[in-house]
Amino acid sequence: MTLDLATRKAAQPHFHTLLLESPFHERLAALDKTNDWYGWAGHKAPHALDDEELEYFAIRSTAAVFDISPMTKYRITGPGAVAFLDRLTVRNVAKLGINRVHYTAWCDDHGHVLDDGTLFRLGESEFRLCCQERHLPWLLDSAEGFAVDIREETGEVAGLALQGPTSYAILKEAGFAGVEALKPFQIGGFAHEGCTVTISRTGFTGDLGYELFVPRALALSLWDRLFEAGKFLGIRAIGYTALNRARIEAGFIVANADFMTAETALRGNRLRLPDEIGLDWMIDLEKPNFNGRRAIMAARAGKTLKHILVGMEIDGNVPPEHALVYHNKRREVGIVTAAIWSPLAKRNIAIASLERPYGERIQDGLWVEIYALRELQYQKLMKRARIVPRPFVTLARRSANPPGLF
Structure with a gap:
């Protein structure tokens, strides 16, 4: 017996499960010119909606809106x-x-x-x-x-990140009275359509910015309120590519990009302790017991930490994304996890995971191996790498109190 297409699809629904649409998808789709979508936590999300260069510069020059609902x-x-x-x-x-x-x-x-x-x-x-x-x-x-x-509550709560120098000016123009009182990492509740929008002075760009959360039903009205207020303040919707550039400049890390999460990693040598990905500063050993405390203390005491996550500046202007890192051009000692040419810093910057003692006691003699595609042929480039502090870019407006209108 031959089954028709509809019957075959019904028999194999897991092959045809569509990505969910975020509460803001209707507005994002209306702005989309690239049809460049990807899957984020089961949701349809844009890599870019228009020109990714303009989207990046909206973060740094005016204001950018990024849909964080799938988070x-x-x-x-x-x-x-x-x-x-x-x-x-x-x-x-x-x-x-x-x-x-x-x-x-x-x-x-x-x-x-x-x-x-x-x-x-x-x-x-x-x-x-x-x-x-x-x-x-x-x-x-x-x-x-x-x-x-x-x-x-992922599906119940819609979220937007509003980031950039005019982000506060847009919130003020939108009528969120008192938002100027929010200090970095502070939360406030503000009226919207007979309900409350939760606004925090947080973000993933290293710039002045806010994150806004509302019930799903109020998503589009919040979007329209912001874009009406920001029409003369350079507001622009952006995709992940632009956001990723900004987060690298800010030195922020991304799970399953700069490190593998413990439940995702398939190989034991991919697992990381907090100290191995630059999160040692947040561990509070004076509080009561927490998951992993004994193992973290033992690794510190026994000096058995195997990896380190570092910031790098690379010679030239070709981003060494996913490039191998060598010591003295011979010994492989790590991999670049994220890299861009920074338009703001005017530097070739990267985040890399290295095997200790490289990047810790041994910081000289590091090189990256880049394969650059030029006219249908790969050219191998060996470029010198220097370890530098993160963040690569520090903006005073991010923490200014009160925030500026710019």
């Missing part, structure tokens, strides 16, 4: 929420004030990083945890014995 979001509430999150994450949650945000990470029992993300304290016992991967089974297992309720 995984968990609501964690209950009298045991602080104790649970202190047990789960490496930072001291008790020190996080109400209406504040901090960047954090969490590990498995071996000290390997499961993910990094932002933790929003919305009330005494109410939190929102935002991250790259989905972790509900892990969170629920870790909550055993704690008086806490955990649920995923």
Whole structure:
């Protein structure tokens, strides 16, 4: 018996599951000129909507809007929420004030990083945890014995990142009175369509910027409010390519790009402790026990840390994305995880994962091997690499109080 196409599709639905559309997809699709979409956490998201160069310069010159709705979001509430999150994450949650945000990470029992993300304290016992991967089974297992309720709210909450020098001016023009009082990593609630939009002074660009969260039903009205206010202030919707350039300049890392998360890695030598990806500064060893604490302390005491994540400046102007790193042009010692020619810094910059002691005690004699495609032929380039501090770009407006109108 021969099955028609519709019957075959119905019999194999997992092959034909469509990507979800974000609450802002209608507005994004109307602006799209490239049809350059990718899958982000099961959602359809744009690499670029128009010219990716103009989208990058919107971040640095005016204001850029990036849809962060696909970002995984968990609501964690209950009298045991602080104790649970202190047990789960490496930072001291008790020190996080109400209406504040901090960047954090969490590990498995071996000290390997499961993910990094932002933790929003919305009330005494109410939190929102935002991250790259989905972790509900892990969170629920870790909550055993704690008086806490955990649920995923990714699909219920729409989110926008508004980033760039005119971002505050747009919020002011949009009528969000009092938003100028928000300091970096502070949260406020503002009226919108008879409901509340949560605005935090946070972002992933290293620039002046904010993140806005509303119930899904109010997504399009929030978008329209911002774009009406920003029509003379250079507002532009952007895709991930432009955002990625800005985050590299800011020295920020991305899960499963600059490091493999513990649940995603297939090979044991791909796992990383916080100290091996530059997150050692956030670990609070004075607070009660947390997942991975013993393993992290043992690695530090025994000096068994194997890797280090570093910033690099590379000779020339060809970005060495995913290039191998060598010592004295002979010994392979690591790989570049992210790289761009920085329009703002006017430097060829990169983030690289190296095998210790390279990048730690041994910092000289590093080279990257680049294969540049030129007129249908690859040309091998060996370029000198120097270890430099991150961030590669520091902008005073990011932390200015009050923010400027620019």
